[in-house]
Structures are given as structure tokens and as C-alpha cells.
Amino acid sequence: MYRLTLALLGFAILPMQVAAQDSAELTFVKALFAQLQPLSVDKNREYCGYIGFDADGVLAASKAKKGRAGSCVPNDPKELETILASYHTHGAYSPDYYNEVPSGEDMEGDEAEGIDGWVATPGGRLWYIDTQDMVAAQVCGLGCVASDPTFVVGDMGQVQDSYTYDELVQTLATLDAQ
Numbered sequence: 001m002y003r004l005t006l007a008l009l010g011f012a013i014l015p016m017q018v019a020a021q022d023s024a025e026l027t028f029v030k031a032l033f034a035q036l037q038p039l040s041v042d043k044n045r046e047y048c049g050y051i052g053f054d055a056d057g058v059l060a061a062s063k064a065k066k067g068r069a070g071s072c073v074p075n076d077p078k079e080l081e082t083i084l085a086s087y088h089t090h091g092a093y094s095p096d097y098y099n100e101v102p103s104g105e106d107m108e109g110d111e112a113e114g115i116d117g118w119v120a121t122p123g124g125r126l127w128y129i130d131t132q133d134m135v136a137a138q139v140c141g142l143g144c145v146a147s148d149p150t151f152v153v154g155d156m157g158q159v160q161d162s163y164t165y166d167e168l169v170q171t172l173a174t175l176d177a178q
Helices: 018-043 104-113 165-177
Strands: 047-053 059-061 082-089 116-120 126-130 135-140 162-164
Touching (some): 018 047, 018 059, 018 082, 018 116, 018 126, 104 126, 135 165
Parallel strands (some): 082 116
Antiparallel strands (some): 047 082, 116 126, 126 135
16 A cells, blocks of 8 residues: 655655645655556556545555556555545557547546546546546646656547547547547
């Protein structure tokens, strides 16, 4: 399990401090993907799990599960008391996948679980899936987290900063039809 040390951030993480929690969560997510993304690219597999608070109230991640090249279903996070979000990588770059954005299935899965989600792409983009509004927003762009050296910029065309669920599904359907 990955744990966030309070000394590293320089402030306490309390559920009542939403702004601090969001900042702490983003810092934590970037550190988590810094570890997972190179492995995901090297093995060409998605890695997934959950982020939340452990029994001590510390922001933590469940152990990453190794998935397949195009999918991953995380294990039940027994080490987390409260789940905030899912996380997963999108593996290595492939011209056969539109993996620079979350998929409709990514958004649907998080919505079904009643949690939000974090997704890292082969190009190093970091996405946040807000399931209350069903919007995927790019938190930071290319190279924000480690990227696949074989990634081809522009392979998917123009990637927007955010997509509603309907926009994302339509965009991916349009790309499939081309």
C-alpha cells in the first residue's frame, strides 16, 4: 500500500479541509503515477486500484493490480476505510487504442461505484473523472507524468481539456468511424 506522509506535504490532511485535501490528493496521485507509469509502459499493461483514507486517516492507495493491455479491474481495497477515487494507467502507446483520454467505460465504471477517478495516459496526461457531473478533465497535459518514449503526439488528433460523458463517447465513436 502507498501512504502519504504528512511531513512530505507540510500540512495535515483532514476531511474537513477540502482545499487541502484536493491539493494533497493531486500531489499524492502524481507521486503514485510516477511509480506506476514507467512500469505500465514497460509491461504494456494497465495498473489500477483505489485512493482513499486508511484507518489512521492517512491518504493512501490500495496495492496496484496488474491488468491487461486495455483493461483493469481493481481488487477490493481492504486497506482503505474511505474510498475517494479509482486510479489506473493506460499502458503503453499503441496506434490501435485512443488511450490519451479516459474511455466511456472508465467513466461508467467509476459512476457505477459512486466514486471519481484518475487516469494516466501513455503521453503523460493526467485526467480526473468527476462522476457527479460526468466530466473528464485534463488536470495536466503531455509529460505531466512519465510518458511512453514511443508516443506519437497528435495521433488521436486534437485532445480537448475536458469532455462530458456524451462528448467523449461521440468523439471516440467518430475516431472509430474514420
